[in-house]
Amino acid sequence: MAPSTAGAITLTINGEKHTLPVDNRTTLLDALRERLGLTGTKKGCDQGQCGACTVLLDGRRVVSCLQLAVAAEGREVTTIEGVADGERLHPVQQAFLDLDGFQCGYCTPGQICSALAVIEEHAAGWPSAATTDVRPEAGVPRLTADEIRERMSGNLCRCGAYVSIVQAVARAAEESARTAGRADVADVTDTEGAA
Secondary structure (H helix, E strand, C coil), X not given: CCCCXXXXXXXXXXXXXXXXXXXXXXXHHHHHHHHCCCCCCCCCCCCCCCCCCEEEECCEEEECCCCEHHHHCCCEEECHHHXXXXXXXXXXXXXXXXXXXXXXXCCHHHHHHHHXXXXXXXXXXXXXXXXXXXXXXXCCCCECHHHHHHHCXXXXXXXXXXHHHHHHHXXXXXXXXXXXXXXXXXXXXXXXCCC
């Protein structure tokens, strides 16, 4: 008799536990959309290249089309549905809305989840490929438009809303830094944010 490829798993999604039977080969994306009805996370390329399916797994961004649902058991999954505080939008969501960081909106949930992680990664001092001085003693790099573009490069926008996306991430990062008493976010102007 062949071993079973199915089993029940418990996922913690947006602070709520969900137990569901799944085939062990089910992706986190399909479990979210097809099994739990959380359709905010979008299926784009289904190959991990467009970022439309980006969610947070223990606060780190992952493309859920390449993440097996069974590998997310025991970890905290945050989808776009869990970002807002009730009816109050998260500052990243509000910045995307205020600055037109979307057009068709299909990539927006993945963009927002990625932006949340970008802001946290930057605040923690993680360098990117655009960081000019990666020495630990250099401290947290300035979050410039180049830094934002590099850090968000895994999320594609087929409508081309990149200028507004960079500005939205910068605004949300500025608010986060101001709240934390940091001054490591550069002022991103219209010309500096050009893609």
